[in-house]
Amino acid sequence: MERGAAVVIGGGPAGLMAAEVLLERGISVDLYDAMPAVARKLIVAGRSNLSITRSESFEIFVGRYRERSEVLRPFLQDFPAEALQAWVEELGVKTRRGSTGLIFPETMTADHLLSHWLERLQSEGLRLHCGHRWLGWDGEERLCFDSGAGPVTVPYRAVVLALGGGSWPQLGSDAAWVSLLASRGVMVQPLQPANCGYEAPLSAHFLEKFEGWPVKNVVLSYRAKNGETFHRRGEFVITSYGFSGGLFYACGPLLRRDLTAVDRVSVTVDLCPDRPQERLVERLSLPQGRRSLTSHWRKTIGIEGVKAGLLHEFVPRTASASPEQLACHIKSLRLTVTRPRPLMEAISTAGGVCFTELDASLMVRMLPGVFCAGEMLDWEAPTGGYLLTACMATGRAAGRGAANWLEQQAKNGQP
Numbered sequence: 001m002e003r004g005a006a007v008v009i010g011g012g013p014a015g016l017m018a019a020e021v022l023l024e025r026g027i028s029v030d031l032y033d034a035m036p037a038v039a040r041k042l043i044v045a046g047r048s049n050l051s052i053t054r055s056e057s058f059e060i061f062v063g064r065y066r067e068r069s070e071v072l073r074p075f076l077q078d079f080p081a082e083a084l085q086a087w088v089e090e091l092g093v094k095t096r097r098g099s100t101g102l103i104f105p106e107t108m109t110a111d112h113l114l115s116h117w118l119e120r121l122q123s124e125g126l127r128l129h130c131g132h133r134w135l136g137w138d139g140e141e142r143l144c145f146d147s148g149a150g151p152v153t154v155p156y157r158a159v160v161l162a163l164g165g166g167s168w169p170q171l172g173s174d175a176a177w178v179s180l181l182a183s184r185g186v187m188v189q190p191l192q193p194a195n196c197g198y199e200a201p202l203s204a205h206f207l208e209k210f211e212g213w214p215v216k217n218v219v220l221s222y223r224a225k226n227g228e229t230f231h232r233r234g235e236f237v238i239t240s241y242g243f244s245g246g247l248f249y250a251c252g253p254l255l256r257r258d259l260t261a262v263d264r265v266s267v268t269v270d271l272c273p274d275r276p277q278e279r280l281v282e283r284l285s286l287p288q289g290r291r292s293l294t295s296h297w298r299k300t301i302g303i304e305g306v307k308a309g310l311l312h313e314f315v316p317r318t319a320s321a322s323p324e325q326l327a328c329h330i331k332s333l334r335l336t337v338t339r340p341r342p343l344m345e346a347i348s349t350a351g352g353v354c355f356t357e358l359d360a361s362l363m364v365r366m367l368p369g370v371f372c373a374g375e376m377l378d379w380e381a382p383t384g385g386y387l388l389t390a391c392m393a394t395g396r397a398a399g400r401g402a403a404n405w406l407e408q409q410a411k412n413g414q415p
Helices: 013-024 040-045 058-063 066-078 081-090 111-123 177-182 204-210 246-258 277-284 293-301 305-314 323-331 386-411
Strands: 005-009 028-033 095-097 102-105 127-130 133-137 143-146 151-154 159-161 188-194 214-223 229-238 242-244 265-270 333-337 348-353 370-372
Touching (some): 005 386, 013 159, 013 386, 058 066, 066 386, 081 095, 081 102, 081 386, 133 177, 159 386, 177 188, 188 246, 204 229, 204 305, 214 246, 214 305, 242 246, 242 333, 246 265, 277 293, 277 323, 305 323, 305 333, 323 333
Parallel strands (some): 005 028, 005 159
Antiparallel strands (some): 095 102, 133 143, 143 151, 188 348, 214 265, 229 242, 265 333
16 A cells, blocks of 8 residues: 655656655655656766766765755765665666776666666656646645646645756756745745856967867866865866866856956966976976977977967967966966856756755755755755765655655644
């Protein structure tokens, strides 16, 4: 006999994980999603290299969530990276560990994992309702949906909202839920782009030659207005609008915050992190002969391609002719950025439902029986498995909270 029924709205990783927990507790689940199929963003994001999670110490891992580390800690402790990897293996999907600690499905894509997951969920009784866009509540506190064929109303005793953020709206996360919850008095931090590119003033000549080029093995540094510092080795990419890629994603929270107060900030890039400045001066001081500057840099210090292009773009010609000045620029090249790219282009979202609006089980305090999970909560994280892990962990917590709520209601004799 069923021990109750629950509704999940949103068929991404958080929603599917909430549904799994509910089903395991003997609770029937109807899952509604606005798209023709579930987990569209997961499929697109995991088309080539799906990072499930990352193998590193728990304290380092939880620290990646910055200001939200402590509020997310209990959910991540309950479902840490090791548990997520074991869960994937238990689904029948083998995993492998990359050299940087990233954990991937052996197939490297999301399709295999999702097909196994959906097969198991549906065998346990999950009822999927795709193409149903949530519109809020009606006057009788029923959930309202647009099915495409007409309005649908659904009564509920517990509902998990896992509606995503506002990035990649064409895949379903269009942030329409923000106004629906705000109209019920739920406090939502404004959604902002996370893990996104940053616009920069680059010349047409530079872009014609180097758009799409990766700038590898560099160290990007930034000192925020509040004194917080960022210093990390990695790479970034030249784009048609400026810069994107791993280092700018990771530094993004500091850049985004400062750019709300000023119209531009500058980061510094060490183009030769493995060579001290004195050695660069020594090598650049060798006779140039008939070689061009670019050829001289390549022969003496190994700077060529896009790195040489950046020097030509940002270093004054007079400084380029001075070994001392040029070495200083190579070790600390200033790159100006002006603003983040729009939310719809971002990989993920910052902002969302404030944790102060939720209890420890992720239930909205002023909406009994309504739980929230995943990217619609007010947290952000870098790419590399952290996003998926927190979505799954909060999905599990919300599913467990909804199950406990239903069981308590049953004990109290609630209809």
